Amino acid sequence: MKSKKASSFHEFARNTSDAWDIGDDEDEDFSSSSSSFQTLNSKVAKATAAQVLENHSKLRAKPERAQSALGDMPTNCKVIKSSSEAQLSRTSEEACVRTPLQKQQSLPLRPVIPLVARISDQNASGAPPMTVREKTRLEKFRQLLSSHNTDLDELRKCSWPGVPREVRPVTWRLLSGYLPANMERRKLTLQRKREEYFGFIQQYYDSRNEEHHQDTYRQIHIDIPRTNPLIPLFQQPLVQEIFERILFIWAIRHPASGYVQGINDLVTPFFVVFLSEYVEEDVENFDVANLSQDVLRSIEADSFWCMSKLLDGIQDNYTFAQPGIQKKVKALEELVSRIDEQVHNHFRKYEVEYLQFAFRWMNNLLMRELPLRCTIRLWDTYQSEPEGFSHFHLYVCAAFLIKWRKEILDEEDFQGLLMLLQNLPTIHWGNEEIGLLLAEAYRLKYMFADAPNHYRR
Amino acid sequence: MAQKEVLGTPPEGIHPTYPYKVVLLGSTSVGKSSLAYRYVKNDFKESLPTVGCSFFTQMLNMEVATVKLEIWDTAGQEKYQSVCHLYYRGAHAALLVYDITNKETLNRAKLWLRDLEKEFLPDEIVIALVGNKVDLAAEREVATEEGEEFARTRGLLFMETSAKSNYQVNDIFMAIARELLQREQEKARAPSPHGRSTVTLGESRVRTGCCRL
Numbered sequence: 001m002k003s004k005k006a007s008s009f010h011e012f013a014r015n016t017s018d019a020w021d022i023g024d025d026e027d028e029d030f031s032s033s034s035s036s037f038q039t040l041n042s043k044v045a046k047a048t049a050a051q052v053l054e055n056h057s058k059l060r061a062k063p064e065r066a067q068s069a070l071g072d073m074p075t076n077c078k079v080i081k082s083s084s085e086a087q088l089s090r091t092s093e094e095a096c097v098r099t100p101l102q103k104q105q106s107l108p109l110r111p112v113i114p115l116v117a118r119i120s121d122q123n124a125s126g127a128p129p130m131t132v133r134e135k136t137r138l139e140k141f142r143q144l145l146s147s148h149n150t151d152l153d154e155l156r157k158c159s160w161p162g163v164p165r166e167v168r169p170v171t172w173r174l175l176s177g178y179l180p181a182n183m184e185r186r187k188l189t190l191q192r193k194r195e196e197y198f199g200f201i202q203q204y205y206d207s208r209n210e211e212h213h214q215d216t217y218r219q220i221h222i223d224i225p226r227t228n229p230l231i232p233l234f235q236q237p238l239v240q241e242i243f244e245r246i247l248f249i250w251a252i253r254h255p256a257s258g259y260v261q262g263i264n265d266l267v268t269p270f271f272v273v274f275l276s277e278y279v280e281e282d283v284e285n286f287d288v289a290n291l292s293q294d295v296l297r298s299i300e301a302d303s304f305w306c307m308s309k310l311l312d313g314i315q316d317n318y319t320f321a322q323p324g325i326q327k328k329v330k331a332l333e334e335l336v337s338r339i340d341e342q343v344h345n346h347f348r349k350y351e352v353e354y355l356q357f358a359f360r361w362m363n364n365l366l367m368r369e370l371p372l373r374c375t376i377r378l379w380d381t382y383q384s385e386p387e388g389f390s391h392f393h394l395y396v397c398a399a400f401l402i403k404w405r406k407e408i409l410d411e412e413d414f415q416g417l418l419m420l421l422q423n424l425p426t427i428h429w430g431n432e433e434i435g436l437l438l439a440e441a442y443r444l445k446y447m448f449a450d451a452p453n454h455y456r457r
Numbered sequence: 458m459a460q461k462e463v464l465g466t467p468p469e470g471i472h473p474t475y476p477y478k479v480v481l482l483g484s485t486s487v488g489k490s491s492l493a494y495r496y497v498k499n500d501f502k503e504s505l506p507t508v509g510c511s512f513f514t515q516m517l518n519m520e521v522a523t524v525k526l527e528i529w530d531t532a533g534q535e536k537y538q539s540v541c542h543l544y545y546r547g548a549h550a551a552l553l554v555y556d557i558t559n560k561e562t563l564n565r566a567k568l569w570l571r572d573l574e575k576e577f578l579p580d581e582i583v584i585a586l587v588g589n590k591v592d593l594a595a596e597r598e599v600a601t602e603e604g605e606e607f608a609r610t611r612g613l614l615f616m617e618t619s620a621k622s623n624y625q626v627n628d629i630f631m632a633i634a635r636e637l638l639q640r641e642q643e644k645a646r647a648p649s650p651h652g653r654s655t656v657t658l659g660e661s662r663v664r665t666g667c668c669r670l
Contacts, residue, residue, distance in 0.1 A: 219534060222486045229503040260536045261506045355543060359509035418512040
C-alpha cells in the first residue's frame with residue numbers, strides 16, 4: 001500500500017521546495033497528494049520530531065554555524081522561542097533554523113525591483129532566465145496537462161510550490177474544479193459552461209435596474225472603477241463591464257450573501273491569469289479591444305466560474321454579520337497567542353485588536369496587503385492545498401503577521417502599530433517572499449492543525 | 458478617559474493633550490476616506506473601497522490644549538455594519554457624511570444618527586452632519602438648507618465640504634475639536650461650585666448652533 005501520509009520532515013521540506021530550493025523536486029517515491037498535508041497525525045508528528053531532534057543534536061556540534069544562520073534568517077522563525085511549550089516548539093524551532101540554513105547559501109543577489117509593481121512580472125524578485133530546473137518543472141506540467149486523464153493529485157503536488165506562468169491558466173481551471181481531468185471532456189465542458197454563463201447574462205442581467213436588484217447593482221457599479229484604480233487595464237470600459245456582469249450574476253445567484261465589498265477584488269487574479277493566455281507581456285497596459293469577442297467571452301466566463309468555485313468555499317465570509325471572518329480573526333488571535341506570545345502581548349499592551357487589521361486580511365484574502373503578482377502566486381498554492389482559501393489562509397495570515405514581528409515590537413504605541421499594520425511594506429515582494437511565507441504557514445499548520453489544543457488557550 | 462487632565466484654568470505653561478476618537482460614518486462612496494485623506498495628508502486620490510476600517514491620526518494645536526484626533530474611517534456598505542458597530546464604540550465624535558448629489562445618502566445618514574442615539578447619550582458624543590462633494594454643484598440633489606435645517610433640529614454641527622477641491626475639510630474637523638474641548642471645559646466646570654473658568658475656546662458655538670463658516 002502506498003503511504004498516503006507525509007512521514008518525515010524531508011517530505012515537508014520537499015513539499016515546500018520552492019522556499020527551500022534544495023535539490024530537485026522530482027520525488028518519484030513521494031506518492032502522496034496534497035491530501036497528505038491535512039492528515040498528518042500525531043504519530044507522524046512524533047516521528048518527525050524525533051528526526052528533527054536528531055538533526056538538531058548534529059547541528060549542536062557546530063553551534064557557531066547555527067547561530068549565524070539564526071542571525072539573518074527571516075524573523076518569522078524566531079517566534080517559536082517565545083512559546084513555552086517545550087517539546088514540539090523546540091523541535092520546530094530547530095526545523096525552522098535548519099532548513100533556511102541551506103536556503104541562505106543559495107540566495108542569489110537581488111536586483112532592485114521597480115517601485116510600481118508590475119503584475120506581468122511574475123519573477124519580480126529578479127530571477128534569472130529560466131533555469132534547467134524550471135525547464136524540467138515546466139516539462140512535468142506539460143506532461144501532466146496533456147495526458148489523457150490528468151492526475152489531479154500530482155498536479156496539486158506540482159503546483160503547490162508555484163505554477164509556471166506558461167501553464168497557469170489551464171492549471172488553474174483544473175485545480176479549481178472547473179475543468180474536468182479527462183482530456184476529451186474538456187472542450188465540451190468549457191463550451192457548455194461558457195454558454196451557461198452567457199445564458200445567465202441573457203436571463204438576469206437586464207434585471208439589474210429593477211427595484212429588487214438595484215442596490216446590488218449600484219454598489220457593484222460604484223466599486224468597479226475603484227477596483228485596482230492605478231492599473232490602466234482595469235480602467236477600460238470593456239473590462240469594467242466584464243467585472244460588473246460577473247459580480248452581478250454571482251450576487252443574485254447567491255442571495256444569502258449577495259455582493260459584499262471585497263468580492264470585487266477576487267475576480268482580478270482570475271481575469272489577469274486568463275487574459276495572460278493571450279497577452280505576452282505588459283498585461284496591465286494591454287488594450288482588451290485588441291482581442292476578439294470570442295476570446296473576451298471565454299475569459300469572462302472562465303473568470304466567473306473559477307471565482308464561483310473559490311467563493312463556494314468561503315461563503316460564510318460574506319453572509320450576514322460575516323461569521324466566517326469573525327471566526328477566522330478569532331482563530332488568528334488564538335494562534336498568534338500560542339506561536340508568538342510576545343507579539344500577542346504587545347498588541348494587548350497597546351490595545352490593538354486583531355479585528356482592527358485582520359478583518360481586511362480575511363475579507364480580501366490578503367489582496368490589499370500584497371502586490372497582485374504575489375496574490376497570483378499565493379493562489380497557486382491555495383488551489384493546491386485542501387481548503388486553501390478557507391483554512392490554510394489562516395496560517396498564511398499568522399505567518400504574515402509574525403514576519404513583521406520586529407517592526408511590530410519596535411512600535412511603542414497604538415497609533416504606530418495601526419499605521420504599520422495597515423501599510424505593511426510589501427511593494428517589493430515577489431515569488432521568493434511568498435515561497436518563504438507559505439513554507440512558514442505550512443509549518444504552522446503542520447504543528448497546530450491536528451493539535452487544536454495547541455492553539456486553544 | 459481616565460488619565461485626562463481636568464481642563465479648567467491651566468496654570469501658565471501647561472498645555473495638556475487630549476486624545477479623541479472620531480469616526481466617519483455614512484453610505485458607500487460619499488467620500489469618507491477622501492475626507493480623512495484630505496484632512497490628514499492634504500491630498501486627494503482615487504481610493505479603494507474601505508474594507509473594515511482604516512485609521513488615521515492628526516494633532517491639532519489649539520490655544521488651550523493639544524488635541525489628538527484618532528480618526529476611524531469605516532466601510533460604507535451596509536453589509537459591514539455589524540462590524541462597524543465595533544469601531545464606533547467609545548467614540549467621542551462622529552462625522553455623518555452624505556453626498557449632496559445623492560439624496561438617498563442623507564436618508565442613510567439619518568439612520569446612522571438613530572443608531573448613534575441608541576448607543577450614546579447626547580452629551581457623550583459630538584456629532585457633525587457633513588454634506589460632501591460640493592464641487593459637483595451642478596448635480597446637487599440636497600439643498601444646503603435641508604441639511605442645515607436637519608442638523609439644527611437635532612443639535613448637530615453642520616458643514617458642506619469638498620474633499621476634492623479642499624473646501625471646508627479642515628474647518629469641520631476644527632469645529633469638532635473646538636466642540637470637544639468646550640465640552641471638556643464644561644465638564645471640568647460642572648462639579649466645581651466656584652465661578653466660571655476663564656478659558657475661552659475661540660468662537661466655537663454651542664452644539665445647537667450651525668457652524669457653517
